[in-house]
Amino acid sequence: MQQPSIEGQSTQPRVALFATCLVDFFRPAVGFASARLLEAAGCRVEVPDGQTCCGQPAFNSGDDASARAIARQVIALFASYDYVVAPSGSCAGMIKCHYPKLFSDDLDMLEQARQLAEKTFELTQFLVDICSYQLPSQQLQATLAYHDSCSGVREMGIYEQPRSLLTAISGLTLTTPKEADSCCGFGGTFCVKYPAISARLLKNKQTALTDTDADLISGGDLGCLLNIAGGLRRAGDKTKVYHVAELLDGCAGQAGIGEDKG
Amino acid sequence: MKSSARDFSDNAEKALLNPDLRRALAQVREGFVVKRAKAFAELPEFAALRRLGHEIKQHSLEHLDYYLERYERQVIAAGGQVHWAQTPQQARDIVVKICRDSAAQRVIKGKSMVSEEVALNEALEAADFEVTETDLGEYIIQLAKEPPSHIIAPAVHKTREQVNALFRDHHKNLGGKRDASVAGLVNEARQVLRQAFLKADVGITGANFLIAETGAHVLVTNEGNGDLCSSLPRVHIVTASIEKVIPNLEDLSVLLRLLARSATGQPLSVYTTLYNGPAKAEQGAGPKEYHVVLVDHGRSTLLGTEFREALRCIRCGACLNHCPVYTAIGGHAYGWVYPGPIGAVLSPLMLGMQEAHDLPHACTLNGHCQQVCPMEIPLPSLLRRLRQRGFSDRVDGRRSRWALQVWVILARHPALYRFINDVGAWMMGKVARGGVLHRWPMAGAWTRYRDLPTPEGSGFISAWKRGDRS
Numbered sequence: 001m002q003q004p005s006i007e008g009q010s011t012q013p014r015v016a017l018f019a020t021c022l023v024d025f026f027r028p029a030v031g032f033a034s035a036r037l038l039e040a041a042g043c044r045v046e047v048p049d050g051q052t053c054c055g056q057p058a059f060n061s062g063d064d065a066s067a068r069a070i071a072r073q074v075i076a077l078f079a080s081y082d083y084v085v086a087p088s089g090s091c092a093g094m095i096k097c098h099y100p101k102l103f104s105d106d107l108d109m110l111e112q113a114r115q116l117a118e119k120t121f122e123l124t125q126f127l128v129d130i131c132s133y134q135l136p137s138q139q140l141q142a143t144l145a146y147h148d149s150c151s152g153v154r155e156m157g158i159y160e161q162p163r164s165l166l167t168a169i170s171g172l173t174l175t176t177p178k179e180a181d182s183c184c185g186f187g188g189t190f191c192v193k194y195p196a197i198s199a200r201l202l203k204n205k206q207t208a209l210t211d212t213d214a215d216l217i218s219g220g221d222l223g224c225l226l227n228i229a230g231g232l233r234r235a236g237d238k239t240k241v242y243h244v245a246e247l248l249d250g251c252a253g254q255a256g257i258g259e260d261k262g
Numbered sequence: 263m264k265s266s267a268r269d270f271s272d273n274a275e276k277a278l279l280n281p282d283l284r285r286a287l288a289q290v291r292e293g294f295v296v297k298r299a300k301a302f303a304e305l306p307e308f309a310a311l312r313r314l315g316h317e318i319k320q321h322s323l324e325h326l327d328y329y330l331e332r333y334e335r336q337v338i339a340a341g342g343q344v345h346w347a348q349t350p351q352q353a354r355d356i357v358v359k360i361c362r363d364s365a366a367q368r369v370i371k372g373k374s375m376v377s378e379e380v381a382l383n384e385a386l387e388a389a390d391f392e393v394t395e396t397d398l399g400e401y402i403i404q405l406a407k408e409p410p411s412h413i414i415a416p417a418v419h420k421t422r423e424q425v426n427a428l429f430r431d432h433h434k435n436l437g438g439k440r441d442a443s444v445a446g447l448v449n450e451a452r453q454v455l456r457q458a459f460l461k462a463d464v465g466i467t468g469a470n471f472l473i474a475e476t477g478a479h480v481l482v483t484n485e486g487n488g489d490l491c492s493s494l495p496r497v498h499i500v501t502a503s504i505e506k507v508i509p510n511l512e513d514l515s516v517l518l519r520l521l522a523r524s525a526t527g528q529p530l531s532v533y534t535t536l537y538n539g540p541a542k543a544e545q546g547a548g549p550k551e552y553h554v555v556l557v558d559h560g561r562s563t564l565l566g567t568e569f570r571e572a573l574r575c576i577r578c579g580a581c582l583n584h585c586p587v588y589t590a591i592g593g594h595a596y597g598w599v600y601p602g603p604i605g606a607v608l609s610p611l612m613l614g615m616q617e618a619h620d621l622p623h624a625c626t627l628n629g630h631c632q633q634v635c636p637m638e639i640p641l642p643s644l645l646r647r648l649r650q651r652g653f654s655d656r657v658d659g660r661r662s663r664w665a666l667q668v669w670v671i672l673a674r675h676p677a678l679y680r681f682i683n684d685v686g687a688w689m690m691g692k693v694a695r696g697g698v699l700h701r702w703p704m705a706g707a708w709t710r711y712r713d714l715p716t717p718e719g720s721g722f723i724s725a726w727k728r729g730d731r732s
Contacts, residue, residue: 019722021673025687026715028722032732047726049680052673058666060627061658062649066670073674150628179291183586187626192707193662194624196275199711200590201626230712233698258715260697 015043016081018074018120020091021053022222023243027257030222033249034087034123041131043083050077054086054094059102060188068102075099075112083130084120087245088221089152090188092122097155122152123245124220128161135168138250143173145214146244147205147228149221150183162220162244169247177208186227202231210237216252217241229258263381263409265613267597270620277591286421287589293415294583297527298634305523315520316638318513319574322505323565329474329507330556336477340539342552350380353557357382357466357499358389360553364497366391366463372481372488373397374468375577376503376557378410378599379612382466394458396487398451405432411593411601413579414525419592422447455487465491465549469502470576471517472554475510478536479554482521486533498540498549503557505573517576520636524578560612568647572607574637581631581641587624596621603631603641610648619657622648684721691719 015038019031031047038045055070074095078084086092096117103109127133144166152158166172185191185201192198205228209217217232217239219225229241240256255261266273277283302308322329334344345360347353353376361369369391371377383404386393395404399417403410405428410416417425426442429450436450467488469479479500481488492498508514522528541548564570582588582602593601598618600608606621622645631641652658672679690699694716701709708714 021683024722025683026717028718028720028725029732031722031726032730035726035731047723049723049727050676051723052676052679055673058670058673060646060649061662061666062646062651062653063666063670064650064653066666066674070670070673150626150630154629154633181630183626183628183630185586185626187628189662190623190626192705194271194274194587195707195710196278197587197590197624198626200278201586202712204586204590226715227712229715230698230708233713233715234700234711255697258698258713260695261718 012042012044013082015045015083015085016078017045017047018051018054018078018084018086018091018095019047020086020088020222022226023087026226027222027243029251029254030087030243030245033243033245033251034085036249037123037127037133037245038085040136041127041133043131046081048077054091056091056094056098057189059094059098064102071099071102071113072109075109075116078116078120079112082119083126084116085123085126086120087123087243088223089122089149089156089158090221090223092120092125093151093155095120122156122158122220124161124165124248125156125158128164133165135165135248138169139171140169140247140250140252141171142215142252143175143213144216144218144247145175145177145209145212147177147184147209147217147219147224148180149219149224152220153181158220165248166218166244175212175214177212179204179208182208184224184227186223188223191227198227199231202227206231206235206237210239215240216247218244218247220244222257225257229256233258263378263599265598265609265617267609267613267618267621270595270597270618270624273595273597274591274624277595282421282424283419283592286419287592290418290583290589294526294579298524298580298583299527301523301527301529305519311516311519312636312638314516315636316574318508318516319576319637322508322513323570323573326504326507326562326565329509330504332474333472333477333507336474337539337552337554338477340477340552341542342477342539342554345553345555346558347380347555348558350557350559353380353501353555353559354382354385356555357501358385360497360499360551361386361391361464362389364463364551366497368392368394368458368462369464369466370394370396370458370462370491370495371400372465372467372483372491373400373416374466374501375410375413375599376468377466377501379503379559380501380557382501394455394462396455396458396491397483398448398485398487401451401455402428405429409594409599412582413577413600413602413604415579419594459490459494462491462495464497464499465493465495466499466501467491469500469506469554470521471514472502472507473509473511473514473536474507476536476538478538480514480518481535481537482518482531482533484526484528484532489533489535492535492537493548496549497551498537498553500537500552500554501557502554503559504561521576521578524580524634524636564611569607569611569644571639572604572611572644574639575604576637578636580634580636584630584634586626586628586630603645604639607641607644607648610652615648615652615655615657619652622646622652623658680721680724684724687717687721688719690717
């Protein structure tokens with residue numbers, strides 16, 4: 001979809017940061033980093049405090065009535081903003097790809113869901129495709145293995161955006177793990193419903209990531225990253241794991257996901 | 263085949279602990295995924311072809327009655343007979359009766375998933391026919407008395423060593439030195455099967471497509487066994503499900519280009535044969551009788567539901583090969599004939615939600631299956647719809663329903679949600695040492711296999727509201 005670039009707009013666009021429930025609970029650093037990146041890209045950032053979750057757990061469990069109720073709440077909360085940005089391909093994908101499906105029988109809500117879907121973006125997608133954001137010069141001597149989340153890459157078509165931003169960091173080398181297009185085994189409630197299967201998928205992903213000998217692991221979805229970091233720590237592997245927003249914001253010196261703050 | 267889909271979780275956990283299975287499944291990526299990717303990389307018109315294939319199958323389904331009747335007329339005109347089976351029982355009875363009426367003793371079979379679906383072998387054996395599967399994979403699992411574990415590679419779960427051991431047990435009458443290499447094993451099976459081919463009275467095969475325009479059925483194999491089953495015995499029976507019919511040969515040319523590439527990465531399978539009725543008088547060889555058994559088994563009902571898109575499936579197996587769950591646990595854990603993503607859709611629809619309620623949930627919704635499906639079947643959406651059905655029929659576990667409802671109440675009350683979120687994050691942050699938790703109440707399913715990264719200590723939304731900016 002061709003979107004108007006915000007460069008050259010006379011007023012700053014008003015952007016709602018949809019932090020996502022996982023960032024809210026586990027990793028506020030991702031929320032702060034995302035806000036700083038959006039501000040640096042010329043946006044006026046607000047974090048509406050009525051936000052909870054996008055409703056994906058209900059939607060993926062087959063409880064459409066609850067998913068719809070939560071979607072109504074999210075649609076109302078973000079209706080007045082120019083854009084909604086989430087540091088997650090999965091949560092942004094829920095709004096962009098699935099909200100309209102929830103209201104196929106309700107024309108009024110369908111229209112509102114579509115309007116929200118059109119202005120909702122994943123963070124790196126928004127920074128690159130809409131803001132044409134150029135990362136200020138920074139340096140990080142490291143090798144990075146990037147994990148594309150399934151929702152990000154398949155629902156939202158996010159692949160080049162995080163890479164184009166990360167390659168602007170001088171000294172940072174990106175490596176591609178084997179079977180990069182395979183799921184890490186997180187899958188939302190899947191990982192606790194079928195823990196043994198999830199663990200096998202995670203083990204395969206961990207092996208592929210660590211085989212790259214990368215110093216850092218990153219990705220755009222905290223669910224996958226909590227899963228991967230949790231697996232690495234259990235295996236005694238101390239490879240640092242960061243959300244892509246943290247790396248772009250220059251936070252790689254701080255404690256990674258699942259790492260002691262000391 | 264009797265279903266064990268109800269025991270999915272236990273079956274899957276057992277499968278994960280089987281090192282031979284793991285070794286066997288490791289072949290799937292090299293054998294199928296890599297080859298498929300290469301084949302389509304060399305086909306620039308793939309996307310357009312796929313769209314066309316989708317439209318052809320969709321059109322055929324929308325006019326299924328018309329094309330089936332047309333197909334039937336053409337088969338009869340070519341001297342064949344068409345039998346309609348609404349249920350698996352009817353399909354079994356029809357085939358057994360044809361075999362009895364022709365005074366047959368020995369039956370050879372080419373690979374047919376619908377014959378597995380209706381449990382044909384069991385019925386034929388119960389009626390005292392000697393049945394030999396002739397597809398190498400099917401032959402192996404027949405010896406092992408196991409169901410297929412993959413749509414196109416029924417014995418993919420077996421290692422070469424296991425096949426060798428199986429042949430040692432069953433081929434005791436073969437003398438001479440044995441060769442345990444893959445080529446040696448194939449050759450050994452060939453010797454045994456050749457005798458079965460020559461002695462058989464009836465040959466049963468499936469059909470990849472039925473052509474309404476000509477009344478032909480199309481068979482695609484790599485071993486040529488299907489062709490021998492179709493041409494050597496005096497009676498040929500085709501078992502096919504009703505959604506296999508397509509309008510004409512033009513359409514076939516599109517679908518064939520997609521099928522083999524999606525399945526094995528081949529531009530075309532080694533043998534692609536069109537059969538039209540029994541042998542004509544002027545032909546010296548070929549079957550005297552030609553029967554087609556068209557199996558419904560709930561498909562005509564599915565056609566009128568939100569699951570109709572599943573009927574576009576051409577059984578290439580690409581969704582299985584690209585499914586991280588299938589490649590971790592193999593096909594048997596799914597408990598019925600069709601494993602993997604398409605099986606997780608078909609099994610609950612054909613066996614009932616109660617029997618197979620686990621299958622639609624045993625998926626991370628990563629979408630790889632839909633991405634590779636040559637018929638563009640929206641498998642994740644279909645699986646979600648089945649989850650909806652399971653949720654409204656209340657077949658899901660009570661514990662997960664309860665947990666979900668608690669979470670929904672919280673998500674719908676932001677102030678309460680915020681409070682619980684912040685207290686939880688604070689508490690976990692206090693208790694944790696070293697950045698992770700090894701255990702946490704109610705998070706046992708997570709922490710059994712991985713650590714739980716610790717929350718930083720305060721919720722982001724509240725921190726932002728307080729004015730924190732880092």
